[in-house]
Amino acid sequence: xxxxxxxxxxxxxxxxxxxxxxxxxxxxxxxxxxxxxxxxxxxxxxxxxxxxxxxxxxxxxxxxxxxxxxxxxxxxxxxxxxxxxxxxxxxxxxxxxxxxxxxxxxxxxxxxxxxxxxxxxxxxxxxxxxxxxxxxxxxxxxxxxxxxxxxxxxxxxxxxxxxxxxxxxxxxxxxxxxxxxxxxxxxxxxxxxxxxxxxxxxxxxxxxxxxxxxxxxxxxxxxxxxxxxxxxxxxxxxxxxxxxxxxxxxxxxxxxxxxxxxxxxxxxxxxxxxxxxxxxxxxxxxxxxxxxxxxxxxxxxxxxxxxxxxxxxxxxxxxxxxxxxxxxxxxxxxxxxxxxxxxxxxxxxxxxxxxxxxxxxxxxxxxxxxxxxxxxxxxxxxxxxxxxxxxxxxxxxxxxxxxxxxxxxxxxxxxxxxxxxxxxxxxxxxxxxxxxxxxxxxxxxxxxxxxxxxxxxxxxxxxxxxxxxxxxxxxxxxxxxxxxxxxxxxxxxxxxxxxxxxxxxxxxxxxxxxxxxxxxxxxxxxxxxxxxxxxxxxxxxxxxxxxxxxxxxxxxxxxxxxxxxxxxxxxxxxxxxxxxxxxxxxxxxxxxxxxxxxxxxxxxxxxxxxxxxxxxxxxxxxxxxxxxxxxxxxxxxxxxxxxxxxxxxxxxxxxxxxxxxxxxxxxxxxxxxxxxxxxxxxxxxxxxxx
Numbered sequence: 001x002x003x004x005x006x007x008x009x010x011x012x013x014x015x016x017x018x019x020x021x022x023x024x025x026x027x028x029x030x031x032x033x034x035x036x037x038x039x040x041x042x043x044x045x046x047x048x049x050x051x052x053x054x055x056x057x058x059x060x061x062x063x064x065x066x067x068x069x070x071x072x073x074x075x076x077x078x079x080x081x082x083x084x085x086x087x088x089x090x091x092x093x094x095x096x097x098x099x100x101x102x103x104x105x106x107x108x109x110x111x112x113x114x115x116x117x118x119x120x121x122x123x124x125x126x127x128x129x130x131x132x133x134x135x136x137x138x139x140x141x142x143x144x145x146x147x148x149x150x151x152x153x154x155x156x157x158x159x160x161x162x163x164x165x166x167x168x169x170x171x172x173x174x175x176x177x178x179x180x181x182x183x184x185x186x187x188x189x190x191x192x193x194x195x196x197x198x199x200x201x202x203x204x205x206x207x208x209x210x211x212x213x214x215x216x217x218x219x220x221x222x223x224x225x226x227x228x229x230x231x232x233x234x235x236x237x238x239x240x241x242x243x244x245x246x247x248x249x250x251x252x253x254x255x256x257x258x259x260x261x262x263x264x265x266x267x268x269x270x271x272x273x274x275x276x277x278x279x280x281x282x283x284x285x286x287x288x289x290x291x292x293x294x295x296x297x298x299x300x301x302x303x304x305x306x307x308x309x310x311x312x313x314x315x316x317x318x319x320x321x322x323x324x325x326x327x328x329x330x331x332x333x334x335x336x337x338x339x340x341x342x343x344x345x346x347x348x349x350x351x352x353x354x355x356x357x358x359x360x361x362x363x364x365x366x367x368x369x370x371x372x373x374x375x376x377x378x379x380x381x382x383x384x385x386x387x388x389x390x391x392x393x394x395x396x397x398x399x400x401x402x403x404x405x406x407x408x409x410x411x412x413x414x415x416x417x418x419x420x421x422x423x424x425x426x427x428x429x430x431x432x433x434x435x436x437x438x439x440x441x442x443x444x445x446x447x448x449x450x451x452x453x454x455x456x457x458x459x460x461x462x463x464x465x466x467x468x469x470x471x472x473x474x475x476x477x478x479x480x481x482x483x484x485x486x487x488x489x490x491x492x493x494x495x496x497x498x499x500x501x502x503x504x505x506x507x508x509x510x511x512x513x514x515x516x517x518x519x520x521x522x523x524x525x526x527x528x529x530x531x532x533x534x535x536x537x538x539x540x541x542x543x544x545x546x547x548x549x550x551x552x553x554x555x556x557x558x559x560x561x562x563x564x565x566x567x568x569x570x571x572x573x574x575x576x577x578x579x580x581x582x583x584x585x586x587x588x589x590x591x592x593x594x595x596x597x598x599x600x601x602x603x604x605x606x607x608x609x610x611x612x613x614x615x616x617x618x619x620x621x622x623x624x625x626x627x628x629x630x631x632x633x634x635x636x637x638x639x640x641x642x643x644x645x646x647x648x649x650x651x652x653x654x655x656x657x658x659x660x661x662x663x664x665x666x667x668x669x670x671x672x673x674x675x676x677x678x679x680x681x682x683x684x685x686x687x688x689x690x
Contacts, residue, residue: 019049020394020401021316021353023085024373026051028076029060030362036076039360040083042379047391051080051359052318054090054143055160056122059097062139070146077152086154088259088318088355091143091245093136094160095122104131110171113217117166121366126169127237128177133244140245144252156253157318158245158260161286163238167270168230170214174237179209181233196504197225221424224505228473231419235272243279257281261318262309264302269422269434272415273309274455283309284316284353288325289342291332296641297442299342300623303349304441305413305453312404312452316353317346323371323383331369337670339386340393341639344672347397348625348637349450350405354394396655397674400635403627407452408612409465411441412482414456417473420505421497428529428550433470436495436593440469443599447607447684448614450625460485465610467493475503479515486519489584491610493603494520496550496591497527512552513589520589521558521579528552528570537566538575538598541605545598547575552591563602565592576602604684613681615648622646622667626679636675640667652677 023043028036043051053076054061062068080087101107101119109117109126117124125132147153186192190206199205204223206212215222215230246258259282262273266288277283285306289295306315322339324331334342343354361372375383418433437453444451444467452463456478460466466485471494474482479499486492499515501507508514512524528551530536535546540563551565554574563576575594579587588606607614615624621642627635635655640646650665652675667673 019398020347021050021355022046022391022394023048023050023359024052024322024356025055025319025358026053026360027056027358027362028053029057029072030365031360033072033075035360036079039374040079040085042374042384043085043359044083045379046373046384046388047395048085048359048373050086050088050154050353050355052088052090052157052355053077053080054092055157056095057090057092058095058139061092061143062097064099065103068142070142073147077147077150081150081152085152087150087152088155088157089143089147089153090157091136091140091159091249093139093158093241093245096125096132096135100132100135101125104129104135106171106173107132108171109166109169110174112168112170112215114170116171121165123165125166126171126173127163127166127234127241128169128171128174130173133241136241137244137248140248141252144249148253148256153253153256155257155259155282156246156249158242158249158258161261161263162242163235163271164263167238168234170216175213177237178214178230178233179212181236182212182229183209185229197223197229198504198506199223224420224423224425227423228416228420228505231270232272232416234270235275235415238271239276239279242276246279259284259316259318261286262306264305265298269415269418274415274457277309277311282316283313284318286319286357287317287346288319288321291325291328291330296341296345296623296639297438297445299345300349300445301438301441301453303346303351304411304451307350307405308410308413308452308454308458310350311458312350312407314350314352314402314404316355317351318353318355319357320346320354321371322356322373322387323375324369326367326370333371340390340672341641341670343390343394344637344639344674345623347394347400348405348623348627348639350627352401354390393656393672399629399633399655399676400627400674403629403633403635405450405452406626406628407463408449408614409444409467410452410454410458410460410463411437411444412456412458412460412466412468412471413437413453414471414473414478416503417471420501421470421472427527430532430549431470431497433472436470439596439599440467440495443596443603445623446600446620447603448617448620448624449607449612456481461488461490463490465491465493465606465612468498469495471495471498473501473503473505474499474515476515483516483519483587486579486581486585486587489582491586491588491606492519493588493590493606496552496589496593516587516589517557519579519581519587520577521556521587522574522577522589523555523557524552524591525555526553534568536568536570536575536592538592538594539564539566540576541598541601543597543601545601546595547592547598548595550593551575554589554591559589562588562605608684611683613683615650616680616682618647622648624648624679633676634678636677636679638665638667638673638675640669640671643669645669649680650675650677
């Protein structure tokens with residue numbers, strides 16, 4: 001990625017140098033042309049300045065192999081330009097027309113049981129299909145040639161949620177491509193592959209490349225090293241589609257930025273997004289909250305991950321729901337004020353754009369009951385009035401665009417470790433990287449810290465504190481990068497069952513935690529998985545905490561014990577340790593799965609020991625995140641998730657309502673403030689072990 005940002009702010013009628021992007025997916029091909037002008041008028045009323053067009057429009061653009069119909073899209077692009085609305089133009093390759101799969105049935109994806117996925121849903125194509133690649137690139141070329149100089153064009157949107165439904169294909173096309181990928185990975189040496197996969201186990205040794213198949217359904221669990229390489233291959237196949245489309249666009253329109261909407265939750269763990277970002281000019285994310293009452297920590301984590309993938313630069317929230325979704329068992333509406341709080345959670349954490357799926361609620365199709373900016377009831381509804389109010393709010397926050405988030409620490413997330421951990425054949429097959437990552441992230445944000453969620457390949461040396469909640473799989477280079485933080489005077493915190501295997505999913509011999517033994521100054525002699533109804537009491541964290549699901553038998557080799565297990569077979573054994581490195585460096589190890597209170601107490605002690613200054617707030621329910629402009633202006637986004645008023649020690653002017661504040665700023669229950677000014681921060685008080 002370079003430092004370019006989308007050009008559309010300079011093309012709007014607002015006459016500002018900067019704008020926060022606001023809009024959503026627009027699917028005019030699904031509606032009679034008579035409503036398009038009303039759409040444009042209502043978009044202007046709502047403050048919409050950016051729409052995504054063409055995501056699922058392939059069949060409307062190419063209804064037959066030899067027939068192209070661009071006239072309707074020409075009129076839509078002109079209409080948007082006439083109303084000062086920029087277009088994020090999709091390449092329309094996300095879903096194939098029925099004529100493609102009728103003429104070329106081998107385009108369709110195949111599941112691990114050998115079932116061919118039928119046409120009729122979406123993403124009905126195999127990422128390894130050569131026919132799909134050829135046809136899709138022809139479409140992209142025609143789109144680029146026709147619209148590359150159109151005044152409404154702001155950026156290109158490659159495909160849509162790549163891999164969201166078709167991340168894995170096990171058909172013959174995929175088998176061919178997998179073998180090609182493996183030959184490149186292992187230097188055309190079948191013996192190197194046999195060594196990497198340890199194929200003498202269960203008599204799986206290969207003598208020829210043609211013997212290798214994707215990890216299809218088997219009686220027992222497949223070879224874990226083969227599975228891991230297939231995950232890598234599958235992510236690379238999708239990235240290859242992204243790169244192929246992007247190459248066409250860059251040749252035709254080198255000055256138009258390119259993005260694709262990443263899915264940073266749910267299906268998103270199937271892709272190694274940290275390897276994709278160099279192919280994007282702008283990182284954009286789709287995020288739909290889980291239907292739980294306390295969902296904001298998930299939104300915060302997803303936003304912090306998007307910013308981490310963007311290397312701290314502004315990013316785009318390309319899709320979220322203005323109200324309820326439609327694909328979960330229960331799809332609750334958003335509670336009063338929740339839409340505003342959700343949106344500003346993303347804005348606070350670095351997004352310069354808030355877009356929804358979708359603009360006008362569909363009257364047909366699978367997503368007809370998904371919420372939209374313009375609901376079925378039309379503009380005379382509270383839902384639309386909320387959208388209009390949100391547009392006004394974002395217009396008042398134009399100064400935030402281009403500013404960057406000031407982070408306190410980093411949390412390391414490895415997609416490959418995520419894949420490898422959440423598979424079978426482990427001491428405890430109920431471990432969840434997702435749950436662990438969210439729990440550690442929330443423990444830090446509840447204390448007031450702002451967290452960059454980054455891959456292990458990031459520049460970790462710029463952070464005084466690096467936390468590694470769960471890194472089961474790690475290669476030597478990434479392990480060394482993490483260890484260097486402590487050796488250079490920083491603090492590292494590593495969670496249990498980390499450093500166990502190398503990049504081939506081979507156990508690191510010589511004792512656990514393998515890659516981190518010397519860094520942590522200890523040896524894990526035995527894993528101690530806990531039964532579902534079993535917990536262990538903790539001592540030393542200053543709270544009545546417990547460990548569940550996982551504990552370990554730990555022998556220290558230089559590390560100091562900071563907390564112990566109190567009952568059961570492990571009574572008296574270490575639960576949390578600390579190894580000093582030099583005068584200021586520390587490496588902590590958390591050898592059990594701590595409950596929320598225990599994690600909070602542990603991080604309070606670590607942050608206090610480090611002397612990290614945090615905002616002075618009345619409650620963890622008041623989230624405070626700071627963005628800093630290139631001119632040095634500081635903007636503090638204050639979001640109150642509680643039902644009572646909360647306060648923060650700060651001075652400044654609220655961009656949303658124009659109010660001035662000195663000393664203490666009150667944020668009413670459920671409200672949001674965006675303060676330009678100064679914020680008081682102090683280190684947490686030192687904590688004494690209980």
